[in-house]
Amino acid sequence: MAEVLGVGLSHYPPFSGTDDDMAGILRRTLQDPDIPAYAKDPANWPELMRREWDEDEGRSSATQHRAALIKGFERTRQAIDDFRPDVVVIWGDDQYENFREDIIPPYAVLAYDDIDVRPWAHAADSSDMKGRANVWGEGPDHQLTVRGAPAVGRHLATQLLERGVDMPYAYQHLHHPSLPHAFLNAILYLDYHRAGFDYPVLPFPINCYGRRVVSYKGFMSSFGDVRELDPPSPQPSRLFDIGATVAEVFAESPWRVALVASSSWSHAFICDKNWRLRPDTQSDRALYDALVTGDTDRWRSTPLTGIEDAGQQELLNWFPLLGAMKHLGRSTPTWSEFIQTDVFNSNKVFATYEP
Numbered sequence: 001m002a003e004v005l006g007v008g009l010s011h012y013p014p015f016s017g018t019d020d021d022m023a024g025i026l027r028r029t030l031q032d033p034d035i036p037a038y039a040k041d042p043a044n045w046p047e048l049m050r051r052e053w054d055e056d057e058g059r060s061s062a063t064q065h066r067a068a069l070i071k072g073f074e075r076t077r078q079a080i081d082d083f084r085p086d087v088v089v090i091w092g093d094d095q096y097e098n099f100r101e102d103i104i105p106p107y108a109v110l111a112y113d114d115i116d117v118r119p120w121a122h123a124a125d126s127s128d129m130k131g132r133a134n135v136w137g138e139g140p141d142h143q144l145t146v147r148g149a150p151a152v153g154r155h156l157a158t159q160l161l162e163r164g165v166d167m168p169y170a171y172q173h174l175h176h177p178s179l180p181h182a183f184l185n186a187i188l189y190l191d192y193h194r195a196g197f198d199y200p201v202l203p204f205p206i207n208c209y210g211r212r213v214v215s216y217k218g219f220m221s222s223f224g225d226v227r228e229l230d231p232p233s234p235q236p237s238r239l240f241d242i243g244a245t246v247a248e249v250f251a252e253s254p255w256r257v258a259l260v261a262s263s264s265w266s267h268a269f270i271c272d273k274n275w276r277l278r279p280d281t282q283s284d285r286a287l288y289d290a291l292v293t294g295d296t297d298r299w300r301s302t303p304l305t306g307i308e309d310a311g312q313q314e315l316l317n318w319f320p321l322l323g324a325m326k327h328l329g330r331s332t333p334t335w336s337e338f339i340q341t342d343v344f345n346s347n348k349v350f351a352t353y354e355p
Helices: 024-029 047-053 059-083 150-162 181-190 236-251 281-292 296-300 304-309 313-327
Strands: 004-009 087-093 115-117 144-146 201-206 257-262 335-339 348-353
Touching: 004 059, 004 181, 004 236, 004 313, 047 059, 059 181, 059 335, 059 348, 087 150, 087 181, 087 236, 087 313, 150 201, 150 236, 181 201, 181 257, 201 313, 236 257, 236 296, 236 313, 257 313, 281 296, 281 335, 281 348, 296 313, 304 313
Parallel strands: 004 257, 087 201, 087 257
Antiparallel strands: 004 348, 115 144, 335 348
């Protein structure tokens, strides 16, 4: 049997920016006239949020948040390097990047060839980094090559279809000029110290934003901006089961495969119950407790409505990872860490499931 590594990480866009900008989403939300003044008053915030915000609007605590994230990416990168995968499969959300009005599949396999990407020239197409300085000081001409895995992609799509998963697939991008940010950011962050990332990558996008993907372009809006919603995302249980089938396929394959879930957890900017000011830490902690104890049944039984209520849409990227690890008999992670925040839009979790 082939070996499979499981990894969970974040693709939090402000991490690629400077510390001065890391709390930018909250600063913009605080300008929303449709959010009541009492909710925006720091005197009414939880203690952690007041402490992180402090007197400099999160700039000092951003340095601490970055340091914690760097350690998480170093740990997950080391697990990948130690494993030496033949291919890295990444589950990530398509945030109105290729999934647009002309076709919105529930998920897809992107069997791309090698692709040259310019992260900062293409920032306007995703990641909310247009016109912003990045932490590496790289300019719009900075380019890197991401190795593709078209043969693995064709094999995976074929096997999923033959095993009853109606699997869309693509050989070239539809709208986005390179890689959507859930995939590219994962690569950039795993290579935070710029040593190179030479592993072939197979993107596996999921329509996590569902009801908001077209109507809200998969991103921020003002609180009072109410629009007609789209059809929903795929159900968490469906994604969990697809992850199990993916693990089955790769366990029978000749390849060493790293399966990566790329997303932060609940997102403040879509968490209405908290006036879009902070993430739903209570819901995140409940699922994290289930993750560390190996309670995958708790994950599989999570309703989509609960995911949407908590602003956890992007967490749908983790459900196939949990399904894959359950299938392989590794329901409990080898290592994990929960990085909590109220000011920096989303809680972040790192995890490894090592053979």
